[in-house]
Amino acid sequence: MVRSAAPVPSDNKTPHVAVGKLPAAHLQALLAGLHRDDPRLVVGPKVGEDAAAIAFGDRCLVVTADPITFSTDRIGWYAVHVNANDIAAMGATPRWLSVVLLLPEHATTAALVDKIMRDVHETAEGLGITVCGGHTEITTGLERPIVIGQMLGEVARDRLIVKAGLKAGDQIILTQGIAIEGTALLAREKRDVLHGRVADDVLERAEQFLFDPGISVVAAARTAIDAATVHAMHDPTEGGLVSGLCELAAASSTGLHVQADRVPIFPETAAVCRSVDIDPMRLIASGALLIGAAAADADRLIAALNSQNIPATLIAEVRPASAGVTIEADGVTRPLLPPDRDEIARVFED
Template sequence: MLPGTSTGPKENKVQGISIITHSPFFPYPAGKLPPEELSRLLSRYTRQDQRVVVMPGVGRDATVISFPDRYLVAKTDPITFATDQIGWYAVQVNANDIAAMGGTPRWFLATLLLPAGKTGFAEVETIFAQIAAACQELGVVLCGGHTEITYGLDRPVVVGQMLGEVEKEKLVVPEQTCPGDDIILTKGIAIEGTALIAREKKSLSELLGEDFIKQCRSLLKAPGISVVRDAQIANRTGRVHAMHDPTEGGLATGLHELATAAGVGMMVEMERIFILPETAVLCQKLRLNPLGLIASGALLIAAPEREAAKIIAALQAAGIPASVIGKIQEQEKG
């Protein structure tokens, strides 16, 4: 190791405040911030408010603000990697996080950052049309936002903000999770990742055949990346202790986030995790681990064992595959 270098974050003092900095010799890879560093930042730079029921934290899908008769659920999430259907993606992933808290998505705001020198009216209108189509699917209203042509981008970026509402007794937060709860997984893993790779990597048709790639692309809509129905069915059918939709980092990261937020451990049976045939083939050919592939479309549900069977039956009756993949344990057990 070179003198003066380190492998992790450092703390510097600025006007009496400790500032956490990551070593420039070890820049972050693409994806989410390391969870332990995000937790440290949030603990230092956020403050309590008596009306904020759910504060930010690792594995928390949205914030929750109290109003007299209900809760407002608020979420923001960007789409930075997809160019095809980017506006549609932005609505869906933000709606998923509202639903994972037990809420109903209602109002959507979008910030469109568009590359200078590459953007015309047709491109902008396409994104607007995609946002409108997704909002119509979910019964959401596009109620505001911002558009900007800017330098330094090689592709569009859409930052979404979704607002929803939930009856106070129907709010789902991970602190309700208990040892002994079943862990339910809906649909399967890496649905979004499979569709995204097939849509963005045009050359894959030569490797795997056009028909197979078309089938992979179609996973975006069927079984789809939305978990709003999954969450709504689960929450009205039985007693749900927690829900979480795994995204970047795949199912593996999603399970870790849920366990961190709930302060519990987990025992997961790998052989019970459903992988779509298209995902299995694509990951094998490209040497990807499906457990780490972006996973929108799947929903993790923690529920008491006696409730899990009812929830699974209701989901399956609605045409949504679901099964138990593990158990919640005491934190020290894993």
């Protein structure tokens, strides 16, 4: 069904929250008020958890939802991949996708709708995912289309991977490098800003980061869980690598020690970030996967990933909670604090 929604009045007296994720403390307060009495809810709402898990006998249904808000290009393709990543990071197989498509009142054409949905269908088909439903709506107050995906996957209950599974002594492996999605978004959406600051050939490569190396972590997650016992996985999205690491530590009630000089940063990412004075470690980083496992399994995991042409690097060690979350750079260790918001939000606000 396609319908037009009525405008919602604004409250000019309420202080505005900055663009990006809700502050963690605010989100935590919201989640604290939710009832979680259903015994079949294996993983419920929690800061840092991107998907829920619901028990069905010896299997779990894994459920996630994610919108595409910063991008105007290939948003159907984005919606499938970012939702599939959340499912895969819990060890599950992405199976079914429901799509909500919100369209701007004065800028929607049949060709635009067809293009977005064709992108959704073709991308889902490539991952073996069935588009099973959704909703379309032409609404006021939008400058561009927004796609919201809800994806479901399944996994054997004893194979479910949760972010709370890290143990002191575990090693953290990062696949690919940072920050694939943020680099592509900036190159595609802010090319006019970057032109003249970043070489044209670098911008062209950065634009193609969506596809090479790409933002999907489904293959990396599957390779990892087939190779060894994985204690936790996380795809670092908004807030980038720093946010992803802090969320893992918080979920597992552990500390972390990160070696900054081991973190692979793509040259294109470095060039783009330098041109707009942002930190690549705090830039949305879909396409990378954080994998936590016992130290004895780290080399085997890296070798398995490399055998599938997936670069992998050991970047951090899990420590007791009393050690805190720290990062070592140039011989100096300091606390690693979660960002208030993603660096890309700063650029889009300017």
